[in-house]
Amino acid sequence: MKLHVNPKRLVGQRNPMLYGHFIEHFHRQIYDGIYDPENSLSDEDGFRTDIIDAMKKIKVPILRWPGGCFVSSYHWKDAVGKNRQPFFDKAWRVEDPNTFGTDEYIKMCRKIGCEPYICTNAGTGTAEEMSDWVEYCNLETEGKYAKWRIANGHEKPYNVKYWSIGNENYGNWEIGAKSSDEWWRLVKEAAKMILHVSPTVELSAAALSDIDWTLNLLKNCGSYLKWVSLHGYWDMVPEKNELANYTQCMAYTDQVDRAVKDVRGLLTALHLEKNIKIAFDEWNLRSWHHPNVHTIQQGIDKDSYVTPRNKNDDNSSYTMADAVFTACFLNAMNRNCDIVGMANFAPILNTRGCIYSYKDGIVLRSTYHVFDLYVNYMGDLVLDDWQEGEHPKLTVTAKNGKQVTTELLDIVATQHSENGMISVSIVNKDPEHAQTLSICFDEMNLSFCQVQEHRITGTDVDSYNDINHNEVMIETLPAKEIQGTYEAVLPAHSINVIDFKF
Ligand code: AHR
Secondary structure (H helix, E strand, O other): EEEEEEEEEEEOOHHHHHHHHEOOOOOOOOOOEEEOOOOOEOOOOOOEEHHHHHHHOOOOOOEEEEHHHHHOOOOOOHOOOOOOOOOOOOOEEEEEOOOOOOOHHHHHHHHHOOOOEOOOOOOOOOOOHHHHHHHHHHOOOOOHHHHHHOOOOOOOOOOOOOEEEEOOOOOOOOOOOOOOHHHHHHHHHHHHHHHHHHHOOEEEEEEOOOOOHHHHHHHHHOOOOOEEEEEEEOOOOOOOOOOOOHHHHHHHHHHHHOOHHHHHHHHHHOOOOOOOEEEEEEEEEEEOOOOOOOOOOOOOOOHOOOOHHHHHHHHHHHHHHHHHHEEEEEEEEHHHOOEEEEEEEEOOOOOOEEEEOOOOOEEEEHHHHOOOHHHHHHHOOEEEEEOOOOOOOOEEEEEOOOOOEEEEEEEEEOOOOOOOOOOEEEEEEEOOEEEEEEEEOOOOHHHOOOEEEEEEEEEEEEEEOEEEEOOOOOOOOOOOOEOOOEEEOOOOOOEEEEEEEE
16 A cells, blocks of 8 residues: 655644543542652652653643542532541542642642643532632632632632533433533533633533534533533443453544544534534543442442452553554544544543552553654644555454454654654554555655654563563664655554654
C-alpha cells in the first residue's frame, strides 16, 4: 500500500487538550497516590514529586477531577477550610477524609502546569451548590464563598475555566441518575447560575449517542454549553476482571469514534457544530474493576467490593494491547480534531492509569509511552492523507465470539506548525507480522529529506512494564537521508511516529 500525504490540505489544528487526563477519588488515585503527605518522596504540600514529574514530561494539558461517579454525592464545601470532616463516599462505599479538596487540587494543577477541569455534583447536588463552587474559585472578593477562599489563604481567584455539569447522570449506576427531561432542566438552571457568577467559563454536560437524551440537552441547553461530554470504555470488566487479550482488543480499535460520529451528526443537524465541541472526558480501553457497587446487590464485606480493586494494580495487565488501542484512539481524535477538542485518559494514575505508583517509586505503563510519543513527537496540524492500493486487513475473534475485520494499519499525518516538519503516526496492529508502507508526499519536491523513526513495539503482544521490569519504551532509530518515496517497515504490534524534515 502507498500512503500519500498532502501537506497542502489541512484537516485542522488539534487542541493540545486531546492529550488530557482524569483523576478521581477512587482507590489509590488521590489518597496514597498523588497525595501522600507521609511519603518521603512527597514535597512540602504532600504531593509525590516523582508522579508530578512524570505528568510534566507528558505535558498534561488538563486534569479533570474529582469524578466520575464519586462526584455525584460529593459536597465540595466539606473539603475546604480548616475543619475537614471525613465523609462516607456513597459511590465507592469508603470513607473519604476530605483532606484533599479544591485548594489542594488547584495547587496540584499549578505544580503539574495543567488546566483544572472541575466536574460538579449533579446527582445529589443543586444548581446553587455548583454555582457556589464557581464563586469560591472565580470571584475576586464578592460574596461569602470568595471571602471564604481568601480566609483559607488563597487571595487570588483560581479562574477555573472548564466546568462540567454532572457526570454520567444518564446511567442507573450513577447516584442521582436523571431522566432526559430532568437532565436538561437541571443543566439549564445550573448553567444559568454558573454563568451569572462567571460568564467566561466553558461548560460541559453529558451527551450520548442516544438521540433523545442529547437532542433534549442540545435543544434546551445548547446556547449555554461550549462542550458536550462523551465517555468510552471498551473492554468492560467492572464485575469480573477477565481482560480481553491482544487480538480481542484489536476488535475494538475501529469502534472508538462511533460515538463521535453520532454526536457530530446531532450537533450539525442543530447547527451547533461551530459553537460546541466534544470533550471525550473519560476514556480507556479497559473499564475499572470494582465489583458489587454498580449493582443492586451490594457487596457485604470489604473483601467483596474494596479488596478486588487491587486487581487494577496488576501491571502485567497493561500490555501492547493497551498501547496499540491508545494510539488508535488518539489517531481517531486527531482525525476528528475539528469537532473533538478534549479527551481525558481515565485515569492518569493507578487503577487503569498510565502511571502506577508504589511507596518507593512509579512504573510507567505501556500507555504512558504512547502519550509521551504523541505529546512530544506528533505535530499539531493534522494533514489530509490517502492510501493507494489494497488496504491490509486483520480479522480477529472479538471477546463476544464474533469475527471482526479491522484495518491493519491506523495512520494519521501531522505537521509541526513551528518548523514545518511532518510526523506520521502508523500503528501496525498485526500481532505477528511486520508490515511495509511506501510513503510519498503529493506536490512536494522530495529531492532531499531526512527521516527519523520513533517507535514502541515491546518484545511481544503481552509485553508490559513493572517494578524492575521494563519491556515497553520509546526507541528512536538513527536518522537517514532519502530521496523520493520512503519505504517504511513497521514491526508487529507497533506504534511508529516517522519524522520527515525537508
Ligand atoms: O469505573 C469508573 C467510573 O466509570 C467513573 O467513576 C464513571 O464516570 C464511569 O462510569
